[in-house]
Amino acid sequence: MPAAGGLIFGGRSGEHEVSLRSAQSVLNALDPAKYAVTQMVITQEGLWVSGEEWNAGKAKREAASAASLPASIGALLPLLGGLDVIFPVLHGSFGEDGALQGLLEMADLPYVGCGVLGSAVGMDKGLFKDVMLANHIPVLETLVVSRRQVETQIETLLPRAEALAPYPLFVKPANLGSSVGISKCRSRSDLVEGLLDAARYDRRILIERGLIAPREIEVSVLGNDDPVASIPGEVLPSREFYSYESKYVDGSSGLLIPAPLPAALVEQVQTFAVQAFKAIDAAGLARVDFLLDKETGALYLNEVNTMPGFTEISMYPKLWAASGLSYPALLDRLIELALERKADRDRTQRKYEV
Numbered sequence: 505m506p507a508a509g510g511l512i513f514g515g516r517s518g519e520h521e522v523s524l525r526s527a528q529s530v531l532n533a534l535d536p537a538k539y540a541v542t543q544m545v546i547t548q549e550g551l552w553v554s555g556e557e558w559n560a561g562k563a564k565r566e567a568a569s570a571a572s573l574p575a576s577i578g579a580l581l582p583l584l585g586g587l588d589v590i591f592p593v594l595h596g597s598f599g600e601d602g603a604l605q606g607l608l609e610m611a612d613l614p615y616v617g618c619g620v621l622g623s624a625v626g627m628d629k630g631l632f633k634d635v636m637l638a639n640h641i642p643v644l645e646t647l648v649v650s651r652r653q654v655e656t657q658i659e660t661l662l663p664r665a666e667a668l669a670p671y672p673l674f675v676k677p678a679n680l681g682s683s684v685g686i687s688k689c690r691s692r693s694d695l696v697e698g699l700l701d702a703a704r705y706d707r708r709i710l711i712e713r714g715l716i717a718p719r720e721i722e723v724s725v726l727g728n729d730d731p732v733a734s735i736p737g738e739v740l741p742s743r744e745f746y747s748y749e750s751k752y753v754d755g756s757s758g759l760l761i762p763a764p765l766p767a768a769l770v771e772q773v774q775t776f777a778v779q780a781f782k783a784i785d786a787a788g789l790a791r792v793d794f795l796l797d798k799e800t801g802a803l804y805l806n807e808v809n810t811m812p813g814f815t816e817i818s819m820y821p822k823l824w825a826a827s828g829l830s831y832p833a834l835l836d837r838l839i840e841l842a843l844e845r846k847a848d849r850d851r852t853q854r855k856y857e858v
């Protein structure tokens with residue numbers, strides 16, 4: 505009998521459309537002899553709708569959107585009860601940040617990918633950097649400030665930011681992806697503008713030393729307690745930096761697989777990637793992204809993505825394909841890891857027996 509699998513996709517973040525594409529690729533590749541798939545879709549507004557409702561088209565979705573958000577979740581929760589394993593193919597806030605993972609933990613269900621802690625730390629670029637520093641993994645100098653500080657004391661922030669490094673400085677919302685809200689600032693006025701813009705998207709904001717046209721190296725990590733790294737790949741952004749437009753609009757950013765790197769650097773990238781994965785207590789999968797300074801040759805870990813883009817042409821699965829693991833075999837492995845992780849969770853004693 506095929507296993508009952510649940511695929512949750514869509515979501516409230518700016519990466520809704522990317523999630524739809526990732527989920528379609530997963531659906532196409534799951535072997536129907538092995539998995540009977542129930543689809544659950546989270547609309548851009550956060551409403552949960554069944555796969556049937558979603559596939560029936562827009563009119564039905566609009567009808568569903570008359571429902572309140574908690575009621576829509578409540579209506580779909582019983583579906584979760586009949587499932588053996590869940591694959592949340594969701595990127596960004598509410599999907600990749602531990603929120604949904606918390607719900608699945610409460611329901612005691614096995615699911616693909618990182619748990620609450622790994623997802624949350626992986627999502628917050630500020631806290632993530634602190635964890636990297638504590639583990640002696642190189643990251644770019646960063647200052648984390650709050651939206652409140654930007655709103656009430658920007659004058660005191662500016663000199664502190666400028667003490668980090670000479671311009672350009674990068675400003676980023678701490679918990680977003682797809683380059684939304686990120687600015688490259690070349691002057692104080694750029695910096696003010698960048699901070700105000702980032703403050704629209706998050707309560708926590710990073711100011712970071714900027715590199716001039718760094719090389720962008722990415723590596724895929726797979727596993728639970730003994731994670732392994734793929735060969736690294738390289739992104740060739742179509743614009744000045746790997747912006748939202750460069751990622752999704754131009755369609756012309758290139759991927760180089762494998763990344764042309766000397767063997768020692770490949771090993772360094774893989775070692776840091778596995779260390780970072782373990783340091784945040786990641787599970788299942790993560791793509792770990794680096795910036796390589798062309799001028800000095802210095803390597804910096806930039807971020808992890810605990811639910812990276814997952815279409816067949818996305819970097820994460822392509823790196824595994826190039827490392828000898830096909831897309832369908834990768835899905836099987838991720839589901840196996842989800843079940844393994846759940847079994848390990850179940851070994852934890854919850855009650856203290858005197």
Ligand SMILES: Nc1ncnc2c1ncn2[C@@H]1O[C@H](COP(=O)(O)OP(=O)(O)O)[C@@H](O)[C@H]1O
Pocket residue numbers: 644674676680681682683684686712713714715716717718720741745746747793795806807
């Ligand atoms: N400190 C930096 N120096 C130079 N370029 C950067 C820096 N930080 C980010 N970038 C550029 O911005 C892009 C997006 O930043 P990133 O931190 O990866 O956020 P996201 O989660 O949105 O992908 C990177 O892929 C890179 O092109």
Ligand SMILES: [Mg+2]
Pocket residue numbers: 682793807
């Ligand atoms: Mg990135």
